């Protein structure tokens with residue numbers, strides 16, 4: 742994958758405007774840092790970051806035309822605000838022009854502007870990295886969100902989604918239905934995470950009962966980490 746990362750980086754430098762290329766490098770580096778923090782594949786995170794805005798160089802009418810020509814579905818919100826389409830169109834380019842066939846990378850590119858319900862770890866990494874990368878300087882609450890991203894990724898996603906929604910409402914701008922659905926789902930996930938942590942805090946260490954599935958695995962990992970800290 743290393744070779745394709747180098748060639749994609751060169752292609753982005755050639756195709757994107759300098760400020761967009763700088764942003765792209767910032768997202769790729771931040772995605773790698775988040776991947777280190779949350780135990781995700783570093784190269785996949787970097788490649789998704791490098792390609793996430795690959796279709797942003799087109800203007801709105803061109804994006805609409807390109808989507809129609811390629812059979813990419815355009816929602817009502819996207820008709821009203823075609824700039825949203827650079828995410829879906831970017832996933833198409835990643836696959837057909839840059840040879841990416843990894844479903845997780847394509848999904849992360851496709852949902853990086855709006856989010857979506859049931860976001861994967863890479864979806865969340867790219868969504869957050871796009872907002873907090875070091876070159877961003879105008880988005881609100883950046884310092885807080887940058888810190889939160891490395892403490893609780895779901896909470897950072899939710900904070901960013903809520904901030905974007907409240908900005909769109911206050912400006913009277915069109916709100917994409919996917920952004921709302923993503924926010925509702927992330928609110929649910931953050932609440933579930935809190936419930937799990939609360940249950941862990943109140944659990945007696947001798948209790949041998951373990952839940953099954955991903956949350957059970959997470960519980961066991963967290964417990965062993967916290968016991969380790971006490972010993973240390």
Ligand SMILES: [Fe+2]
Pocket residue numbers: 793794797827828853854
């Ligand atoms: Fe974007």
Ligand SMILES: [Fe+2]
Pocket residue numbers: 764768793794871
């Ligand atoms: Fe971006």
